[in-house]
Amino acid sequence: MSGAASPASPLVAVEEIHTYYGKSHILHGVSLTVGAGEVVGLLGRNGVGKSTTLKTVMGLVRPSQGEVRYEGRAITGLAPHRLARLGIAYVPEDRRIFRLLTVMENLRTGLDRAGLDEARKQALLDKVYRYFPVLADRGNQAGGTLSGGEQQMLAIARAMMLEPKIILLDEPTEGLMPRMVSQISHIIDALHQEGVAILLVEQNVPLTLEACQRVYLMEKGVVRHHAPASELRDDRAVIHQYMGI
Amino acid sequence: MLLDQIIIQTVNGIVTGMILALVASGLTLIFGIMDVVNFAHGELFMLGAYVGVITIVATGSFWIALLVATLVIALLGAVIQITTLRPLLGRDPLTTILATFGLSLVLQNYALWQFGPVARKIPEPFTGHFQLFYLDYPWYRLAIALLSAAIIGALWLFLKFGTYGIWIRATTQDRVMASAMGIPVPWVHTAVFAIGAGMAAASGVLFGPLVGVNHAMGLDWVLKAFIVVVVGGMGNLGGSIAASIFISLLEAYASLWVSPAQAVIVSFVALILTLLFRPTGLFVPTPK
Numbered sequence: 247m248s249g250a251a252s253p254a255s256p257l258v259a260v261e262e263i264h265t266y267y268g269k270s271h272i273l274h275g276v277s278l279t280v281g282a283g284e285v286v287g288l289l290g291r292n293g294v295g296k297s298t299t300l301k302t303v304m305g306l307v308r309p310s311q312g313e314v315r316y317e318g319r320a321i322t323g324l325a326p327h328r329l330a331r332l333g334i335a336y337v338p339e340d341r342r343i344f345r346l347l348t349v350m351e352n353l354r355t356g357l358d359r360a361g362l363d364e365a366r367k368q369a370l371l372d373k374v375y376r377y378f379p380v381l382a383d384r385g386n387q388a389g390g391t392l393s394g395g396e397q398q399m400l401a402i403a404r405a406m407m408l409e410p411k412i413i414l415l416d417e418p419t420e421g422l423m424p425r426m427v428s429q430i431s432h433i434i435d436a437l438h439q440e441g442v443a444i445l446l447v448e449q450n451v452p453l454t455l456e457a458c459q460r461v462y463l464m465e466k467g468v469v470r471h472h473a474p475a476s477e478l479r480d481d482r483a484v485i486h487q488y489m490g491i
Numbered sequence: 492m493l494l495d496q497i498i499i500q501t502v503n504g505i506v507t508g509m510i511l512a513l514v515a516s517g518l519t520l521i522f523g524i525m526d527v528v529n530f531a532h533g534e535l536f537m538l539g540a541y542v543g544v545i546t547i548v549a550t551g552s553f554w555i556a557l558l559v560a561t562l563v564i565a566l567l568g569a570v571i572q573i574t575t576l577r578p579l580l581g582r583d584p585l586t587t588i589l590a591t592f593g594l595s596l597v598l599q600n601y602a603l604w605q606f607g608p609v610a611r612k613i614p615e616p617f618t619g620h621f622q623l624f625y626l627d628y629p630w631y632r633l634a635i636a637l638l639s640a641a642i643i644g645a646l647w648l649f650l651k652f653g654t655y656g657i658w659i660r661a662t663t664q665d666r667v668m669a670s671a672m673g674i675p676v677p678w679v680h681t682a683v684f685a686i687g688a689g690m691a692a693a694s695g696v697l698f699g700p701l702v703g704v705n706h707a708m709g710l711d712w713v714l715k716a717f718i719v720v721v722v723g724g725m726g727n728l729g730g731s732i733a734a735s736i737f738i739s740l741l742e743a744y745a746s747l748w749v750s751p752a753q754a755v756i757v758s759f760v761a762l763i764l765t766l767l768f769r770p771t772g773l774f775v776p777t778p779k
Contacts, residue, residue, distance in 0.1 A: 304671055330673030342668040344661045355661045355672045358654040408673060 251474075252460075253281030255318065257412055257443050258303060258334075263312030265295075265302050272298045274467040275312065280412060283441040285434065287454040287475065289489060290464035296447040297339055299464070300414045303445070304336045305329050331359070335410035339417045339447075341401040345390030349381055352389050352400055356407030374403040377433055395426035402433060412443040419450050431457060451489060455479045463488040495624040496747055502623065504743030506632045508736035509639035513694040515716040515723070515731045516643055517687030523726030524663045524683050526584055527576055530591040532691055532716065533709025534598035539564045539692025540704040541602060544611045553616035553696075560696045561689040568688025572681045580680070595709075602706035610703025613696065635697045642693060643732060646686070650728070659683055663726070718762045724772020733774040737761075 256279035265273040273295045280286045288296050301307040303314055305326040314322045321329060330336075335356075344352050353374070357367050375382040378399040384392065389400060398418055405413050415434070419427045427450070434457045437444060448454040454461060455475045463471040465488055478485055518532050539560045546556035575594060579586050617634070620627040650656040662669040662679045670676045695708075702708065715738065723734030738758050745754035765773055 306667060306671065325675075325677075326667075326670040327673050327675045330671055336671040338668065338671075342665055344664045344668070346664055347657065347660060351657050351660075354654070354657055355669065355674060358657065359673060404672065 252279045256280060257282045259315040261313045263302055263309040265298055265307055265309045272467055276469055278462050278469060280443050280445050283443050285438050285444045285458045287458035287461040288447045289454055289461055294464045295467040296464055297416055300416050300447055304414055330408055333411035335405035335408045335413045337401045337405050337415050341397045343389035343397045343400055347389055348386050349389060349400060350385040352404050353407050356404050370407060374406055378403055395422050414445050416447045451485055499623055499626060500743040500747055504740035506636045508739030509636040510694050510698050511715055511719060511739055512643060512732040512735035513639045513690055514712050515719040515735050516728055517690040518716050519720045519726055519728055519731040520683055521687045525680050527587045531595040531598060533713030534595045535564055535688045535691040536695040536712055537709035539695030540699045541606055543613055543696035543699055544704055557696045560692045564692030565685040565689030569681050569685040572684035577677060599706050610705040613699030615700040718758050722761055722765045722773050724775035727775050730772050730774035
């Protein structure tokens with residue numbers, strides 16, 4: 247692993263986690279950090295454990311060893327709904343829109359929570375409608391009837407309803423047409439401007455190198471390489487070695 | 492003459508169907524959200540009726556009894572869910588079937604031990620009749636149908652528009668994603684079980700005046716409720732309600748020609764035909 251400066255007091259720190267699905271050993275001691283407001287990429291081929299790493303941070307999969315820390319506090323084993331309340335949002339690879347709920351109801355799953363007054367709710371809605379105007383038009387439409395790109399927007403908008411400090415973004419551009427991809431790229435930039443940290447899992451290397459400050463490269467359940475994105479932009483050999491492109 | 496009988500049986504079928512819908516909607520809600528087939532549902536119905544009997548003796552009011560039974564059994568449902576089902580979540584469905592079946596035996600025998608084998612009676616809250624062709628038809632029967640419809644309607648409104656209703660529907664569709672959105676899924680499960688239990692108790696009290704209250708009264712109902720839940724499409728609330736009325740009407744019409752005991756066969760025929768030709772349920776859209 248080569249050197250990229252990790253933040254001194256990271257927002258999220260994954261420390262030597264081992265994760266199993268049944269008997270198969272998926273993560274073999276993954277460690278990484280994400281600083282507050284930082285956009286960090288996680289690259290690697292299919293099946294190297296990138297999504298599992300995100301799921302482990304979100305509490306959806308429990309690691310058998312190792313620890314996940316959030317703002318310095320150990321959160322390993324906390325239920326996902328508690329992590330969501332602490333400020334961790336998750337946009338899964340398959341989007342997992344509540345298909346039978348309307349677009350508005352999908353958003354309300356994150357919006358209806360204690361301590362959020364009506365004005366704040368409206369401000370949050372106005373913000374996502376500014377980013378994704380199509381969602382405002384489709385408010386009463388069932389989530390399952392949206393196109394793939396619209397579902398991706400809804401999944402990100404839904405996560406934004408939680409006012410998270412970090413969003414775990416799993417392959418947001420997968421299967422989207424180029425116009426949508428650039429829109430997703432813009433939204434990542436916008437979230438970054440707002441100070442939201444992002445842990446981005448992607449197959450789209452140019453987008454990842456463009457959007458992220460640092461990148462981790464995974465292979466066979468471990469982080470093999472860690473570098474500033476700018477360094478990888480100049481040195482494609484590393485990318486070629488781990489991604490085969 | 493036959494037309495008179497058909498109309499009378501239609502009214503009967505709808506009345507029984509609405510009570511059945513009240514029992515079945517709790518059952519289907521619980522199955523839909525946590526994949527638990529609650530074999531103790533009939534016992535919650537029966538215990539609700541007993542709590543109703545006790546409260547009527549103490550207060551003299553049927554309506555207070557209805558309310559108290561609903562709340563007490565909802566609370567009992569919450570306790571049952573937390574202690575028995577929550578630890579089993581995510582395991583093989585067989586474990587929850589065995590757990591709820593065991594629970595039904597415990598509750599039934601508790602009722603036998605506590606209240607004895609002699610049936611108790613819940614008096615009708617009002618006793619008027621009206622003339623339906625050659626029959627003096629009790630107003631109370633119609634009131635049951637309307638009350639059941641009102642309770643189910645309230646549940647529907649709650650699920651459709653209430654914040655917690657959205658939580659319940661989101662959790663039913665995708666437990667994992669609901670949890671990732673900050674919805675406290677374990678408590679949603681507990682609340683749904685409590686709501687289902689409370690609805691079973693309410694139907695027990697409402698139906699009490701028509702039959703005696705005894706420790707085995709839940710058995711018939713839960714059996715029918717299971718038929719309805721399967722015919723209506725497992726976990727589908729609207730389907731269960733439609734199937735409740737459908738099955739009850741079938742039985743009511745069948746008993747024009749055969750004895751009511753034999754008319755039950757019609758329900759089972761409907762169940763078998765559904766499982767053979769449309770196992771996802773009669774009252775759900777064709778799966779794509």
